[in-house]
């Protein structure tokens with residue numbers, strides 16, 4: 465095993481290049497499934513490092529495969545996954561490497577992920593003699609619209625070779641740089657979207673008794689939905705029911721025929737997700753019925769399952785983080801109600817998804833992800849490279 469202090473020093477020595485790649489990507493953000501320039505940079509770099517490279521996997525995804533140089537009894541394949549897409553947000557921070565594309569911004573840190581992934585890929589080449597099996601780097605498009613992972617899976621990313629283990633990460637700006645957040649079991653929530661259509665009967669606003677008002681019914685439904693988490697979900701579990709959009713009507717004096725609502729649900733457990741779905745359906749239909757209108761509820765197919773860490777794999781990352789940065793830098797039971805399509809990779813192979821702090825209160829870098837003022841402390845780049853390299857080598861050991 466490589467001395468971890470050496471690994472840290474090597475990652476630190478790479479800092480300027482990691483920053484340069486990240487800033488170049490930050491200036492040229494590309495939205496979901498449009499990551500052509502980014503994918504080109506990734507493919508060129510992986511090829512130059514000696515990886516066997518496949519492009520166009522899941523439209524704009526890139527895969528790089530490298531065999532280790534150390535003989536092992538049971539060679540394992542480790543999938544390392546990094547997402548590459550940006551967001552349709554106008555950047556509101558004035559930095560020298562500000563986005564050059566109108567209305568597009570790396571406001572989630574996937575520019576950092578891509579740079580970190582290339583850094584880890586370089587480290588794995590440099591220390592090829594320390595590990596056996598196969599390192600399979602997966603640069604994924606379209607995480608933000610939850611489509612990239614499945615698109616790559618449909619294009620066969622989980623075959624030839626099939627991963628035995630997996631590793632992924634997110635830079636996390638609401639946590640101080642250098643903090644590592646990790647948990648056993650679910651770390652990101654399952655998510656699902658729903659749509660409720662409330663149908664009444666339109667009428668003049670001055671004669672409500674001649675119609676059936678879907679606006680009032682929709683208001684009651686929104687209120688009643690709040691009882692699901694408060695009254696139906698076990699207080700020891702977590703759940704979220706949000707109504708994110710509500711539309712109906714055209715004028716102050718017209719009662720419309722229809723009101724439409726859309727929202728998201730989140731939970732860590734499948735059974736809680738099912739409970740949320742059942743209650744939303746029951747409440748919307750029953751409240752509507754009681755008020756003389758009709759509600760129909762539809763759930764989108766495009767949800768994600770929870771992102772679930774394997775305890776043994778999480779322990780490898782935890783041990784690496786503790787050895788590299790000290791136990792006081794490691795946060796356990798780290799969970800976020802957000803969702804990630806990395807969940808699909810973690811369903812295919814036991815693995816770990818880790819959060820690496822990227823905020824810095826002293827430098828005013830505290831904005832949350834997806835904010836137009838989002839920023840990261842670039843110290844997170846070498847820190848993450850060291851952490852993921854150490855974890856990857858250990859994961860391939862046995």
Ligand SMILES: [Zn+2]
Nearest residue numbers: 572608833834
């Ligand atoms: Zn995001």
Ligand SMILES: [Zn+2]
Nearest residue numbers: 572573574634
């Ligand atoms: Zn993200």
